[in-house]
Amino acid sequence: xxxxxQPDIHITVSEGAxxxxxxxxxxxxxxxxxxxxxxxxxxxxxxLKYFSGDTLVQGIKGFEAEFKRSQSSFxxxxxSVHWSDAAEYFCAVVTTSGTYKYIFGTGTRLxxxx
Amino acid sequence: EAGVTQFPxxxxxxxxxxxxxxxxxxxxxDNLYWYRRVMGKEIKxxxxxxxxxxxxxxxxxxxxxxxxxxxxxxxxxxxxxAELEDSGVYFCAxxxxxxxxxxxxxxxxxxxxxx
Numbered sequence: 001x002x003x004x005x006q007p008d009i010h011i012t013v014s015e016g017a018x019x020x021x022x023x024x025x026x027x028x029x030x031x032x033x034x035x036x037x038x039x040x041x042x043x044x045x046x047x048l049k050y051f052s053g054d055t056l057v058q059g060i061k062g063f064e065a066e067f068k069r070s071q072s073s074f075x076x077x078x079x080s081v082h083w084s085d086a087a088e089y090f091c092a093v094v095t096t097s098g099t100y101k102y103i104f105g106t107g108t109r110l111x112x113x114x
Numbered sequence: 115e116a117g118v119t120q121f122p123x124x125x126x127x128x129x130x131x132x133x134x135x136x137x138x139x140x141x142x143x144d145n146l147y148w149y150r151r152v153m154g155k156e157i158k159x160x161x162x163x164x165x166x167x168x169x170x171x172x173x174x175x176x177x178x179x180x181x182x183x184x185x186x187x188x189x190x191x192x193x194x195x196a197e198l199e200d201s202g203v204y205f206c207a208x209x210x211x212x213x214x215x216x217x218x219x220x221x222x223x224x225x226x227x228x229x
Contacts, residue, residue, distance in 0.1 A: 032215040034217070036220070041222060042222055043117065043118060043205070043219075043220040043221045043222040043223065044205070044207075044220035045220075046219075049217065051215070090157065092157075094215040096215055098170060099159075099162045099169055099170035099172075100209075100214065100215045101147065101159040101162060101170065101173075102149070102157070102159065103156075103159075104149075104156045104157040104158070105156060106154075106155060107156070
């Protein structure tokens with residue numbers, strides 16, 4: 001079955017520290033992968049996406065993610081976290097048979113310490 | 115350009131009552147999706163409209179849920195009668211009129227609490 005796993009429910013980092021949020025997927029075909037962020041009171045905002053090509057993808061707000069097919073992973077990284085990055089982050093894969101619908105992970109809530 | 119809007123932002127109802135959630139997609143977006151997040155769980159797909167037609171409603175939990183999109187513009191999701199397990203955040207998303215695994219634009223969600 002198609003699934004997305006985000007092993008870390010909560011992560012706390014200090015401002016200025018580096019960040020890596022883990023995402024593993026299970027999908028038979030070529031995956032189309034996304035990272036979204038939800039800040040309080042806001043909708044889900046797209047950070048970045050991977051469809052094909054370069055496996056290191058750059059996104060908005062200084063985020064990047066690396067697609068590793070051998071590990072079925074699409075981890076999100078940021079070299080230096082800002083207090084405004086505190087939010088919930090969702091990894092998703094989109095199905096390509098029938099409706100193009102998202103399968104989401106359970107989300108990782110990021111707390112940033114001043 | 116206005117984003118996806120949802121109304122209300124929060125609704126508290128008693129078990130057995132009816133609630134209607136509304137979603138206004140981005141203008142010109144033919145594709146409209148409903149998703150739901152039950153507390154502590156992942157966001158799950160409910161259904162997909164293309165204009166006014168239901169393309170996929172495989173995620174609808176049961177027949178207490180009814181989604182409509184009259185005229186291919188805004189959509190409503192009615193829950194009747196509501197049960198405790200219906201509590202959660204209901205997200206709406208839309209995407210432009212083209213096929214493919216493209217980005218979906220999400221609204222802020224409606225938090226439904228059934229007591």
